[in-house]
Amino acid sequence: MHKQRTNALVRFYHKLGSPPSFYRISGYFLKWLLLLAIGLTTWGLYDGLVLAPADYQQGDSFRIIYVHVPAAWMSMFIYAVMGVCGVIALIWRMKIAEAVMLASAPIGAWFTVIALVTGSLWGKPMWGTWWEWDARMTSELILLFLYIGIMATYSAFSEDTRKAARMAALIAIVGVFNVVIIHYSVQWWSSIHQGSTVSLTGKQNITWDMLRPLLFMAFATKFYYGYSMLKRARIYLLETESNKRWVQDIIMEKKS
């Protein structure tokens, strides 16, 4: 006989795994995530469009970095989250992991679209071309197709939502290799795209005045992702558990 250990962390994990608890706990964060996202975006925009100096080579066109790079980072970060959730959903059949994975897809796809189109809008004045079939851009476009594929797979099997979620999880996992390719594409292939400007460890290739707004926008997009994903995951749980008691309690509560 071994003693059952239930420390606080394990209990918290189990709590998050149950849809009613997840719904309740995530409800506390929504407002703050949205407020932080709006506040940081407002400051980041002012800082990036007004306070940051123009680039000595690219002039004011470099300011596109403040939407392009955070969006591109998020497009990869969100996909990685979906890959991890996909693994958890397939192995442990955890419903919350399915919800988080599926709820991440639309906002991830939007960030990918922003990264692609702003990249194009930046490429035209700087490189003289809207689009080039180069490793970085092609792999980012494939990322968009993966996001769309995951959403399409889920809706194609919508009669059985659990099965649909597992099929979508499979695509999410297989597609993770593409995130690795996007990241290393500028090193592995000769690319028209410039290398990383910011790195976590190495020397920064950017002054603080230009880096600061980028960090504000990076955090702002992280917080908006948190908001959008949690909100969608909650809607997903309401929808798929609509005949359960806890959902009906919430609906009744709101009405009175």
Added chain:
Amino acid sequence: MSEFLNMGGYAFYVWTSFALFFLAMAIDFISLVLKEKSIKRNIRSLMRRKKNRQ
């Protein structure tokens, strides 16, 4: 002010990029609000129908 709006001659590229960013976020936000409303409405009418059958 007009110098700011001109963005050193890159006005079209810079402002279109930022506009797209906001448009995408706004569409995502509005679709969330609408979806939540319609799901809750559906569940409510489902519950009402169940109740009437009993």
